[in-house]
Amino acid sequence: MFAFSSKMTLFLLMLFFPLASFSQTASFQYAPMENIPGFESQSTGNFFVYVQAVYNFGLWAVGIAALLMISIGGFMYITSAGNNSSMEKAKGVISDAIIGLVLALVAYLLLYVINPDLVRIKPLPQIGKAVPPPVAAVTPPLTDDLKELASIASGKITFVSSGECKDSSSSSVSPQSNISQVKNGTAMTACNCTCKKNATACSASVNPSKKMLQTMIAVADQYGSKYSVNSISGGEHGCTSLHYQGRAIDILSTDQKLIDLFMSNGATKAFCDNAGDPVPCSRATHIHVSF
DSSP: OOHHHHHHHHHHHHHHHHHHHHTTSOOOBOOOSSOOTTOGGGOSSBHHHHHHHHHHHHHHHHHHHHHHHHHHHHHHHHTTTTOHHHHHHHHHHHHHHHHHHHHHHHHHHHHHHHOGGGGSOOOOOOTTOOOOOOOOOOOOOOOHHHHHHHHHHHHHSEEOSOOSOBBTTSOBOOHHHHHHHHHTTOOEEEOOTTTTTSOOOBOEEEOOOHHHHHHHHHHHHHHSSOOEEEESSOSOOOTTOGGGGTOEEEESOOOHHHHHHHHHTTOSEEEEEETTEEOOGGGOSEEEEEO
16 A cells, blocks of 8 residues: 555655755756646756756646546446455555655645745856956947837836835836836936845946837737836846846736747747746746846
């Protein structure tokens, strides 16, 4: 009866162990030959994202296997025709499947409660290599075509008026303030990776990517309704984030259609995001798009 449980326990150890080892390795690119069923949006060129998709698929496989074994056990019980030996065998199959499923759920839950990063495959920065602070650069003058594109975008897209970080005058840096700055002929205020955690004032400036504005407008025309942008160059992101280079936006949606439209219109990356990690859209808080 416990043979299946022992095998399931061994499988769970094999399933969860790679998280610790893979997360210690530097990030590198990997070209997948096949997408992971049900996790196509995570089958990208990033090896760690691809392994995370395999891991997520493994968790689903445990549930599906348990359901299948419960169904088989139920069928065996129904067709036992009162034979005690067959009935006990069927009960054993059902019990083992339920125990295996409970072990899988408890193992995931315990790791998630201890630290959510234990169930995410995320490369760590190389030890001894500090991330250098962003270097202040001279922002080139804003061109008329960028001002015109910003004006068009402001009429087709909703830009959120609130922001989690502030500039040196204590004004909130929001998508709405960013796009208004461009419309008025000035560069966008850009924040930094400690603007929320340490209340560091947003003091840099950056021009938005022309390709980004053009694509945002094209998607708005094709999507059929307004979508909301909740971050351009404001907010707290990674220290080397493309947001601070005017080449990324966050969208307050988890609609796969938006991802497809952005990718088909020239975005470099577009994916459902949760705390900086590509995740299935059902678990995401927003869409990240970069150029």
